[in-house]
Amino acid sequence: MLATIARRLDGDLALAEDAVQDALLAATVEWGRRGLPEAPGAWLTTAAWHRALDRLRRERTARIHAPSLLPAQESYELEAAFERSAMDDDQLAMLFACCHPALEPRTRLALTLRSVAGLTVAEIARLLLVGEAALERSLVRARRKVRDARIPFRVPPDELLPERLAGVLRVVYLLFTAGHRSSRDDSGIGVDACAEAIRLARLIARLMPDAAETHGLLALLLLTDARRPARLGDDGGLVALDEQDRGRWDAERVAAGDAALAAALRLRPHGPYTVQAAIAATHARAGTFEETDWAAVAALYARLHELEPTPVVGAQPRRRDRPRRRPARRPGAARRARRRRPPRRLRPAPRRPRRAAAARRRRPRGRRGRRRRDRHERQRGRAPRARAPVRPRAERRPPRAAARPRQPRARVRTGVPGGTVRAIQLTGPLSIRTQPCERALPSGSAKLAPARPWIATRPGPPP
Amino acid sequence: MHYLLLLHTSTGSGPQPGTPEFDAEMARWGEVNRELRDAGVVVGASGLHVDATSTLRTRDGEPVLSDGPYAETTELLFSFYVLDVEDLDAAAAWAAKMPSAAYGAIEIRPMVHYEFR
Numbered sequence: 001m002l003a004t005i006a007r008r009l010d011g012d013l014a015l016a017e018d019a020v021q022d023a024l025l026a027a028t029v030e031w032g033r034r035g036l037p038e039a040p041g042a043w044l045t046t047a048a049w050h051r052a053l054d055r056l057r058r059e060r061t062a063r064i065h066a067p068s069l070l071p072a073q074e075s076y077e078l079e080a081a082f083e084r085s086a087m088d089d090d091q092l093a094m095l096f097a098c099c100h101p102a103l104e105p106r107t108r109l110a111l112t113l114r115s116v117a118g119l120t121v122a123e124i125a126r127l128l129l130v131g132e133a134a135l136e137r138s139l140v141r142a143r144r145k146v147r148d149a150r151i152p153f154r155v156p157p158d159e160l161l162p163e164r165l166a167g168v169l170r171v172v173y174l175l176f177t178a179g180h181r182s183s184r185d186d187s188g189i190g191v192d193a194c195a196e197a198i199r200l201a202r203l204i205a206r207l208m209p210d211a212a213e214t215h216g217l218l219a220l221l222l223l224t225d226a227r228r229p230a231r232l233g234d235d236g237g238l239v240a241l242d243e244q245d246r247g248r249w250d251a252e253r254v255a256a257g258d259a260a261l262a263a264a265l266r267l268r269p270h271g272p273y274t275v276q277a278a279i280a281a282t283h284a285r286a287g288t289f290e291e292t293d294w295a296a297v298a299a300l301y302a303r304l305h306e307l308e309p310t311p312v313v314g315a316q317p318r319r320r321d322r323p324r325r326r327p328a329r330r331p332g333a334a335r336r337a338r339r340r341r342p343p344r345r346l347r348p349a350p351r352r353p354r355r356a357a358a359a360r361r362r363r364p365r366g367r368r369g370r371r372r373r374d375r376h377e378r379q380r381g382r383a384p385r386a387r388a389p390v391r392p393r394a395e396r397r398p399p400r401a402a403a404r405p406r407q408p409r410a411r412v413r414t415g416v417p418g419g420t421v422r423a424i425q426l427t428g429p430l431s432i433r434t435q436p437c438e439r440a441l442p443s444g445s446a447k448l449a450p451a452r453p454w455i456a457t458r459p460g461p462p463p
Numbered sequence: 464m465h466y467l468l469l470l471h472t473s474t475g476s477g478p479q480p481g482t483p484e485f486d487a488e489m490a491r492w493g494e495v496n497r498e499l500r501d502a503g504v505v506v507g508a509s510g511l512h513v514d515a516t517s518t519l520r521t522r523d524g525e526p527v528l529s530d531g532p533y534a535e536t537t538e539l540l541f542s543f544y545v546l547d548v549e550d551l552d553a554a555a556a557w558a559a560k561m562p563s564a565a566y567g568a569i570e571i572r573p574m575v576h577y578e579f580r
Contacts, residue, residue, distance in 0.1 A: 102555075151551050152552050157552075
């Protein structure tokens with residue numbers, strides 16, 4: 001292992017030794033917490049290599065500039081300008097293989113988590129809210145397909161790149177979303193997943209700096225993650241944006257996110273991640289909820305809706321890509337149905353509600369009817385039958401169930417089972433309401449608990 | 464790596480014989496086939512008679528030959544290619560050039576390699 005690291009470092013054995021020491025130290029902590037990884041040797045080599053790179057980077061940065069004196073923008077570019085390592089290229093190639101369109105969309109995320117992020121099956125199952133056995137099966141199947149169909153491990157050629165990159169970015173976005181959702185979990189997997197998503201986004205942005213959306217996604221993740229310290233209350237409940245303590249937002253993350261956003265805005269074309277990052281940045285820039293530039297937010301949401309014309313910024317394939325639930329009725333269906341009816345004599349006797357109603361009318365009920373019946377009985381020489389006292393009509397009727405308030409409905413789509421979605425309910429042009437939706441929801445239409453709108457994008461003060 | 468490309472279409476879709484669209488499509492097929500030949504990736508390929516399929520099953524040791532599967536079924540297999548290319552992306556790139564991909568479907572099946580001696 002030492003040899004591998006040293007060879008990769010052009011024979012810098014001292015640095016290699018330090019890095020291996022660091023890695024061993026990390027292993028005692030990490031393996032104690034999570035158990036032995038599947039390939040401890042490979043784990044150590046990877047860890048040592050990352051630590052060596054970190055040290056190199058730190059030394060070099062310290063030599064060239066004092067990093068604290070640099071504006072965030074310049075340090076972002078400096079980081080991006082660092083030479084790519086073979087390891088990073090391998091990870092990127094692996095990422096493109098795991099997110100290949102020939103794999104089932106749900107499996108792409110799981111495979112990325114397993115093969116690129118190195119999470120265990122148990123951790124992934126908990127993160128994605130799926131059963132371990134089913135997950136294991138789909139992973140086995142996916143790996144077999146990668147091998148047997150020979151899905152390439154490389155950054156795809158230019159003509160395929162836009163489509164494939166979008167797939168990779170989607171998976172990284174979903175990884176972050178899954179982590180964000182389960183960050184309330186005590187195990188810390190959620191936080192790890194968010195960190196891993198940011199690491200991958202950073203890696204992609206560094207290795208593919210010409211695509212605007214790579215920087216846009218990184219900016220979005222950083223700006224969203226910056227709010228994490230303020231997102232949960234002391235009781236573990238969610239804190240809405242307007243009630244969050246903005247002083248607890250991670251200023252460093254906001255600065256890094258802003259720098260990434262600036263990089264994205266210098267490039268074209270801007271996609272949904274860049275626009276969402278710009279929305280997040282607009283919120284981050286406002287000192288208080290009231291100071292938010294709502295006009296800008298509204299304009300950005302309108303742009304987002306142009307780019308992704310779905311009522312929900314979700315994660316699943318668009319509706320039109322999915323098969324229709326019910327086949328269209330063929331012409332003449334009603335006629336055929338009539339023809340299929342059994343002959344009249346075989347049909348059950350139809351109910352005759354009108355005749356029954358008429359009979360009820362002819363036999364007066366209540367006080368009047370009883371008086372008439374009593375008279376009839378008296379005439380026949382019998383004592384009137386004892387009867388329960390008549391209660392007023394209103395009392396007899398069972399109380400009607402209290403009318404329940406109508407729940408707002410919105411179409412909700414989730415990417416992974418239970419992926420966090422922001423259900424954006426369109427209520428008219430330029431008035432988009434967004435609600436946080438942290439519960440696992442199936443695809444399709446779902447009821448949303450009436451909650452305070454997370455963002456009201458109508459220009460002007462919040463409602 | 465060998466891939467079997469199964470070209471499916473449904474009855475009545477795509478340009479119909481006798482129309483100028485059909486002639487244009489045939490010209491495009493010619494181009495694709497020339498390109499495939501020049502690249503030297505074709506192991507074997509052919510069009511298939513869609514209405515003349517027979518199926519054989521052995522039952523109790525006896526071969527039973529029957530007609531079908533029939534062309535009335537919506538999906539019909541009208542052609543195949545066996546290509547020798549580097550990976551799935553390369554196979555998919557060739558499939559994307561084939562005109563029938565626009566209205567039909569092209570199944571890409573990685574082939575298990577057997578030696579015939």
